[in-house]
Amino acid sequence: MTVTLLTGARILGGEPGELAIADGLLVDPATIDRDTAELVDASGLVALPGLVDLHTHLRQPGGEQAETIATGVRAAAAGGYTCVFAMANTTPVADTPAVVEQVHRLGVEAELATVRPIGAVTVGLAGERLADMGMLAGSAARVTVFSDDGHCVADAELMRRALEHAASLDAVIAQHAQDPALTRGSVMHESPLAAELGLTGWPSAAEAAIVARDAMLAEAAGARLHVCHVSTLETVEVVRAAKARGIAITAEVTPHHLLLTEELVRSYDARYKVNPPLRAERDVRALREALADGTIDIVATDHAPHAPEAKQTAFADAAFGMVGLETALGAVQQSMVETGLLDWAGVARVMSTTPAAIGREPGYEAPLAIGSPAHVVLVDPAARGTIEASRLKGRSANSPFLGVELPGRVLHVWHAGRRTVTDAEITEKQVQA
Numbered sequence: 001m002t003v004t005l006l007t008g009a010r011i012l013g014g015e016p017g018e019l020a021i022a023d024g025l026l027v028d029p030a031t032i033d034r035d036t037a038e039l040v041d042a043s044g045l046v047a048l049p050g051l052v053d054l055h056t057h058l059r060q061p062g063g064e065q066a067e068t069i070a071t072g073v074r075a076a077a078a079g080g081y082t083c084v085f086a087m088a089n090t091t092p093v094a095d096t097p098a099v100v101e102q103v104h105r106l107g108v109e110a111e112l113a114t115v116r117p118i119g120a121v122t123v124g125l126a127g128e129r130l131a132d133m134g135m136l137a138g139s140a141a142r143v144t145v146f147s148d149d150g151h152c153v154a155d156a157e158l159m160r161r162a163l164e165h166a167a168s169l170d171a172v173i174a175q176h177a178q179d180p181a182l183t184r185g186s187v188m189h190e191s192p193l194a195a196e197l198g199l200t201g202w203p204s205a206a207e208a209a210i211v212a213r214d215a216m217l218a219e220a221a222g223a224r225l226h227v228c229h230v231s232t233l234e235t236v237e238v239v240r241a242a243k244a245r246g247i248a249i250t251a252e253v254t255p256h257h258l259l260l261t262e263e264l265v266r267s268y269d270a271r272y273k274v275n276p277p278l279r280a281e282r283d284v285r286a287l288r289e290a291l292a293d294g295t296i297d298i299v300a301t302d303h304a305p306h307a308p309e310a311k312q313t314a315f316a317d318a319a320f321g322m323v324g325l326e327t328a329l330g331a332v333q334q335s336m337v338e339t340g341l342l343d344w345a346g347v348a349r350v351m352s353t354t355p356a357a358i359g360r361e362p363g364y365e366a367p368l369a370i371g372s373p374a375h376v377v378l379v380d381p382a383a384r385g386t387i388e389a390s391r392l393k394g395r396s397a398n399s400p401f402l403g404v405e406l407p408g409r410v411l412h413v414w415h416a417g418r419r420t421v422t423d424a425e426i427t428e429k430q431v432q433a
């Protein structure tokens with residue numbers, strides 16, 4: 001059994017200390033044999049718990065030209081993630097035990113991170129009748145999160161029944177909040193800029209109105225509601241009011257909505273086309289403040305890989321979505337840590353502990369504590385690097401950060417004690433002789 005001793009790392013950004021890994025767990029450094037342990041000098045690095053992404057599109061089955069589970073977990077590991085929740089908008093949709101079990105199994109085979117399949121709320125994401133949520137929860141894939149992401153569960157009665165069902169399963173409904181009637185043909189934020197660019201806008205109310213409705217439905221059902229990719233100031237205010245009322249609502253923000261604005265759409269470059277759209281400066285400010293004060297609970301990437309053909313077209317026709325697993329931590333460092341809004345312990349909370357808690361993924365309750373599974377990330381916060389397509393580990397490179405410098409570098413990652421990233425490269429499986 002290899003025992004690994006990490007020395008000198010600032011634990012959760014605090015004082016330098018030691019971490020010891022043995023048998024997949026974090027153990028007391030005082031109890032290990034230092035003469036035989038593998039030593040990792042982590043001086044100057046920050047130690048964080050493995051990151052957990054509650055919102056990842058891995059595209060398999062059906063979208064393998066954009067990403068596979070094997071390539072997606074490489075991107076995840078490189079970004080510091082040890083667990084990702086895979087969205088249900090695959091082909092076929094993850095609305096049957098067969099599909100969620102396939103995704104789960106491919107994740108186990110890919111090894112680099114835990115893959116937790118998300119189940120569809122409605123059959124085929126069609127918004128007409130509920131998927132058999134109980135079957136998905138009871139399958140070998142143990143589904144705990146249900147979402148029609150990519151589509152809104154727009155029908156209030158269906159949403160109400162989904163919430164009631166989820167409550168009985170201790171599952172959560174992750175809603176893609178977008179009133180379809182308010183967003184017909186919309187491709188960017190509704191604003192003077194949209195008018196200037198001749199593109200159809202997307203009102204903030206299309207998001208906030210659904211969140212307000214769903215909060216009331218969740219309260220009545222005694223259910224947990226999670227709001228995907230909050231993008232506007234108005235939604236932040238609705239979530240804040242719902243929390244003040246005691247409603248079991250949680251919310252996520254993406255790294256791109258914390259850092260980027262609609263101004264980028266001036267280029268008509270489809271890399272900046274995303275659902276929900278990049279918004280205005282005042283929204284970015286509100287999202288950062290909401291993440292800092294706990295109104296928004298977590299950062300989720302909404303990693304949405306697309307093949308080049310889907311993006312190399314007119315802005316109005318291109319697919320929505322951006323890859324994000326490999327740039328998330330840097331974007332959060334820049335928008336939240338370097339602005340003084342969040343310390344590293346806060347980053348651990350919003351990118352690991354709380355997303356794991358929402359998704360009921362065990363092992364992340366006590367970040368870096370002795371006895372916990374050894375999900376560990378060592379990041380060099382002083383490093384800066386320009387994002388290059390050729391260096392991304394995922395299959396698609398539709399990143400809004402190409403050519404952009406971001407702070408921080410994920411250097412080493414352990415997933416359940418297994419080294420998945422070494423010196424910022426994927427640790428390839430040792431071939432047994």
Ligand SMILES: NC(=O)N[C@@H](CC(=O)O)C(=O)O
Nearest residue numbers: 057149150274275304320321
């Ligand atoms: N975010 C996106 O722009 N696209 C997502 C769907 C979604 O998250 O709504 C996708 O699957 O490509």
Ligand SMILES: [Zn+2]
Nearest residue numbers: 149150176228
């Ligand atoms: Zn979505």
Ligand SMILES: [Zn+2]
Nearest residue numbers: 087149150302
């Ligand atoms: Zn999504």
